[in-house]
Amino acid sequence: MMSAPNHSSSHPAVFILVGIPGMEKSHVWISIPFCLMYTVALLGNSVLLVTIAKDQSLHEPMYILLCMLAVCDLLLSTATVPKTLSVLWSVSTKISFSGCLAQMFSVYFIFVAESAILLAMAFDRYIAICDPLRYSATLTRSAIAKVGAVALIRSFCIMFPAIFLPKRLPYCGHNVMPHTYCEHIGVARLACADITVNIWYGVTAGFLSAGLDAISIAVSYALILRSLRGLPSLRASPKALHTCGSHLCVIAMFYIPAFFSFLAHRFGQRVPRHVLISLANLYVVVPPMLNPIVYGVRTRQIRERVARLLLLGGSGIRT
Numbered sequence: 001m002m003s004a005p006n007h008s009s010s011h012p013a014v015f016i017l018v019g020i021p022g023m024e025k026s027h028v029w030i031s032i033p034f035c036l037m038y039t040v041a042l043l044g045n046s047v048l049l050v051t052i053a054k055d056q057s058l059h060e061p062m063y064i065l066l067c068m069l070a071v072c073d074l075l076l077s078t079a080t081v082p083k084t085l086s087v088l089w090s091v092s093t094k095i096s097f098s099g100c101l102a103q104m105f106s107v108y109f110i111f112v113a114e115s116a117i118l119l120a121m122a123f124d125r126y127i128a129i130c131d132p133l134r135y136s137a138t139l140t141r142s143a144i145a146k147v148g149a150v151a152l153i154r155s156f157c158i159m160f161p162a163i164f165l166p167k168r169l170p171y172c173g174h175n176v177m178p179h180t181y182c183e184h185i186g187v188a189r190l191a192c193a194d195i196t197v198n199i200w201y202g203v204t205a206g207f208l209s210a211g212l213d214a215i216s217i218a219v220s221y222a223l224i225l226r227s228l229r230g231l232p233s234l235r236a237s238p239k240a241l242h243t244c245g246s247h248l249c250v251i252a253m254f255y256i257p258a259f260f261s262f263l264a265h266r267f268g269q270r271v272p273r274h275v276l277i278s279l280a281n282l283y284v285v286v287p288p289m290l291n292p293i294v295y296g297v298r299t300r301q302i303r304e305r306v307a308r309l310l311l312l313g314g315s316g317i318r319t
Contacts, residue, residue, distance in 0.1 A: 011167070012175035014094045015187070017087045020281075021178040022274045031088035034281065037289045038081040044292030045070040051305045058301065061139040062128075065121050066295060068148055069250075072114035073288035079106040080284045084180040100182040101163050107284065108159045108184070111258070112209040116151035118251055120144075122217040125244050130227040158205050165198050166191075179277055206262055214255050221248070246298040250291050257283040 019027050048070045052058045083103065086092040095103070127135050162184055169191035179186045188198040224244065261279045264271045296302055 010170040016176045020277045027088040037285045041288040048292040076110045077288040080181045087180045104182040112155040113151045115210040115213045119213040120147045122220040126220045253287045
């Protein structure tokens, strides 16, 4: 009597990451900007966190949410970039099957949590501009803590099934992945079985998380713009819009490349693979690098505190 196929035994022990297909000869050169961007992301977000943590005047909802965003940026880039660099430098191109699933879950878990934080920041701007008298009563520290907890719980519930979908597939010895880190569809495409469920789960999970968040953010800013039209002072509109400018820049940097990469991986069969892989690498390092720069340049309070912190650090070194 024939036994049923054992899918667990068909899982490869390791995956071999080949980097960016067709650009293997340029891997070392490609790694240089990635390494620089990762270094800037680590320094920028760390300085932002230290600055806000040390200054009591910045312990307000907007800045606490900004700290959450910085933590997500640090985790997102750190979950992928070190492995990407090891692949590009040919130091280590192998990753275990369980390690691959852990990395894949980490990337999506952090991404969905960061999307929720961006939505919370949009709500913060909406209350501050459209209903300022209720701002202090609505956005308390307790409320912000609950927002963070809900963001983590929602992210876990949405992305937890993603661990099991690749595990149920047989791989028939296929373990060479044209990527620099583990990505759900990239793993699923190595399987010798139908992956329709994986594709539609990814689409559904993306819509229920980042998709709905992006729609909600768009609605909140539409309400903000409508409210700004009714402001009696012409000087108030530019000032209020300036407080939203940093957030809008961050939103654009976060969602545009992520959505393009997400849709192209599933439906863009004619998009060159090296373009897909390059974009997938950019969206986990470029926003974490630029977010603290955007807020540091456009937010006077942060800019002044960072300058003061650096001056104090410099004087401490001289003494």
